[in-house]
Amino acid sequence: MSKECLIVFTRYPEPGKAKTRLIPALGTQGAANLHRQLTEYTLSRVRELQGERPTSVEVYFSGGNQQLMQDWLGADFVCKPQVDGDLGLRIVSAFDGAFSNGIEGALIIGTDCPDLSAKIMSEAFDGLILHDLVLGPALDGGYYLIGLRRVFPQLFVEIPWGTSEVFAKTIAIASSMNLSIAYLPPLADIDRPEDLAQLKNFEL
Template identity: 60%
Template sequence: MLKSSKSLKQHLIIFTRYPEPGKTKTRMIPALGAVGAANLQREMTEHTISQVKELQKATDISLEVRFSDGNLQLMQNWLGLDLFYQSQGEGDLGLRMARSLFDAFEFGREQVIVIGTDCPDVNSQILTKAFEQLHTCDLVLGPAIDGGYYLIGLRRLIPELFVNINWGTSQVLQQTVDIAEELKISLVYLPPLADVDFPEDLPIWERACSK
């Protein structure tokens, strides 16, 4: 059960992975090595959480970290005791996201956003805009340059959006949009942003760090 105050209606879920060398950011290993790739995962997660904490200074939102690999103790040792952690559980990305959204709506949240940690340009302004859009539409998507999405926001669970999607491909965003249009779901887009997945993407991360 989410431990945050039930009065908070806006909820943000961060999907991340415990930064164990050899298991995370594996596409970066040729350039950074296993330890370097894990350190990148660590730094990008910490960067994302810092942006969310900036948002929390201005807006009453609850925050949850859904993790894979590692365990609760390792996550608390890494990111601290002041965050709420939950394992992502089994299944593909769609099933894991749908499960996290189900839990949040079941607990009484009214606007729920899920983000990952691969897009360093996701900041408090983007997140504020996403929550604002959920006052008037059912679905908010943040398109990623690679054809996926870096953010999805809903004000009710729509499980169809998370099945029959080719996760990890350039088709993810379009397949999601096609389902939304078929279901006649009101949809708003955020600005497109770039993920940091491959060695050639590292300058995006370096620019974000220098801001």
């Protein structure tokens, strides 16, 4: 059994509920279609990672249901519903689930960072060998990846999710706890209409 777990956060691509900040630019169907493409693209990079190192993968979803997710993504991935609550609670719950199964290092990623490669994910797992925390900073002030060797719930309390302060606040909490931190390269998330210019391989 793998001692590494990669957790992917996504949502079912339902028009009007997926990529809502992009709806003004793309419309409800266009935003949902882009979310579908980004998720599938991210999972193709995850498969590359699995070809290089033994990694278990779990997809935590919101929206839709178990059957819709499995019909969409197939039997390759274990799909689990995210718990209710803010992003911090959902992250802690997913990490708890992984570590309760004997995992020694876990990463959580989203699906809106097309430059996140299998190589960077592998570097993140390597970073956990010597560090308590691995972070991939997003250019908008958030993070596109977080990795832990065990759960530190304090890292996810009173974080202003969805703002440019997420990364800095997380670093401040981690520093106050004397956690050792490994950093990955900064990458861009695709969240807002102005981010769309960074997409090259997607049909809008």
